Amino acid sequence: MNTKSRGPRMRRLRTAALAAVLATPLALTSAQAAPLQAGDRPPAVRAAALTDTPSCDPTKSLRPSTDESGPAVSAIKKRGVLIAGVDQNSYRWGFRDPATGQLQGFDIDIVHAIAKALLGDPNKVQFKMVPTAKRIDAIKSGSVDLIARTMTITCARLNDTAFSTAYFQAGQQVVVPKAAGAKTVDDALKGKRVCVADSSTAQDYLEKNPRGQASLTKVGNALDCLVLMQLGQVDATLTDNAIAVGQAAQDPTVQVIGPSLTNEPYGVAISKSSPDLVARVNAVLEDYRHGPWQDSYHRWLEDYLGRGAQPPAANYLP
């Protein structure tokens, strides 16, 4: 990558900036409780520039392929069941229907789509709940085939795991009780006890860019932050806006404050040693972007994130 000419690098930067701009409508609609101002776009672009080092565009993934003869794909087909690491705590992304006990949500739909493509039956899936901090371990140890769990593709994570193309574009925002009366992100974080999910991009961000928080509480799952916030043990939560709006949906006394501090493209994490599965999943996502994605968005996210959103465009390695 370092040997590449200046041109593509500039283009990548521009792409990232464009992605951030594209993400802004999400941030805008997600923060209905705290309307964003016109000046929100530049910080988002800055954030995108900060997270993307010139040598790495995290959203680039292997070219799609429907070839199923590779070792990882054949192993799954032989086993007859896809083992997927998911979350059951992210409202509208991966959560349990208390009436049926079934897992459901935007992430879960993608897993079902992959199972249907590989095994012919969307229900041939064994779901494993993976805490935020254990996602990389689960992939590395091979205890799951893939992880679809609001997981941000980052350059640092690419050292440990491979990702599919991005299937969603999010950014980090702050959740605070309405009673706190915070207007800006700084109001919400400065001198406050802030909660993040352990090993999340939010933790990375706050450790690298402290916002004057009084303390940083790390929990197993971003939703645990809402419990602590309701019990008065923390003052604010930093998490992806996609998750943040889910929290605001569960508790009408909290609000999401923008703008997005970072650029968070979600991808399906797959072991680096299974490039055949990455390519196969990218092929599934190719189809998924045209129709199923919009249906799933409509079902799970539209009420919270606004109408008319589209999936981020696939970005392939040369």
Added chain:
Amino acid sequence: MATPEQQSAAPSAYLPAQAPPGGPSAPGFGPAAGYGAVPAPHPPAFAQHPPAHAPNPALTHTPPARAPKAPASGTGPLARLRRTADTAPGRLRLLAAGLAVLVLALGALTGWEVNDRTQAADQVVTHSQPLSQNAAEIYRSLADADTTAAAGFLLAGGEPHDVRQRYQDDLANATQLLTQAAAQSNGSDQAQNLVSQLNQQLPVYAGLVETARADDRQGLPLGAAYLRYASNMMQTQLLPEAQKLSDTEVSRLDSDYRDAGATPWFSYAFGLLTLAVLFWAQLMLFRRTNRVFNSGLLGATAAVLVLLGWLTTGVLSANSSLDQSKSRGATPLQALDVARTNSLQARTAENLNLVARGSTTTYADQWTTSSKADATALAHAQQLAPGAAADSIGQARQQFTVWTQKHDAASAKNDAGDYQGALDATVGTGADSSQPVYQKLDQDLAAAVKVEQAEFRSAAQDGRDATVPVVFAAGVLALLAAAGVLTGINRRLAEYR
């Protein structure tokens, strides 16, 4: 040899015939010392030797002159005592007083020591054992509430009535036992602190579980997060405190058992001393008066012997009952509590493993550890258990075997991706579910607890009651002995009048 009857029939028959062996150098207890002029009550004796006119020269070694001199030497009680000790009847009176005090002190000491033992035994029966059992039950109820809350949560579509009922019973039971513990655990600060902490935390825990339920019913994953938080609070705060409370109460029970089984060494030692002094007094009297037996003192000696015998019998019988209450009650109960706790921990691990859904291997490992420990604990509990309880535990062990088989089957389903099947086989109500098996096991163990509790109570009450009569006996016998001492010596004193 003269019998006491003969002796009292002719109290001073031998007096004139023989000079006391002590000779003039020893202070005499014989008649005709300083107050030699006192007329004797038995005229026949004095027909031979009118003491007023012919005091035995051997017994007049105390210069009569000292008697009048003594009043001038002081007026305090010590001086008066010295004056009294200067004369033979005075010395007799002192001896009588000393012996009477000695036997009464023996009675008091025995009564006190035995009463201490009885109270410790009563403490075992009415306080420390029920409290240690209470504490074990508090732990069990709390752990069961946590497991049941998790199970209810796992059962989609609203938890069944009996799961909900079981959770509520557990909370009600824990609250009631905590109230009892607060009322009874007098004395131990640590126990009181733990009980009050548990009393403060339990409503908080219950509130968190209710929040979890309310959120869950609305389909909010926040409910699961609340349940995790509540369960974490239970596992890291309430249960360790309940365990500490249990440990405190068990060590208190052990110490009360030690007190209840304490050998009354002071009573034995003081009893032997009293016997020695009584023997010495009789020997002295024999030497002075040449009378072999003094019925009063003999009676006192007999009373002291009976007292010591009674004490020994009472203590031995109490020890045997207390040992039995321990070996057939308290000890098997503790083993049974360990088995019940292990069963519960294995069950909790089994349920939480399904809640965690593969996010961690902690609970699968905990199942392995707890179920292994449970198998051992059940075998141990059965080995220690008395008859009827051993049968119940035997049945529980059969249930345990079935349970582990069902667990393995459920676990295989879970590994094969059939989560719903694993759920049904673990918390469902169907025939292949381990839920009814676990419940049966729990009921069998509860039945064994009842049997062992009854065994404990009856034996421990026997142990406590065995020493109660000893206290009364010690009092009565000490009074009898004191009376014997006084009459016995009064006889001798009377010879001076």
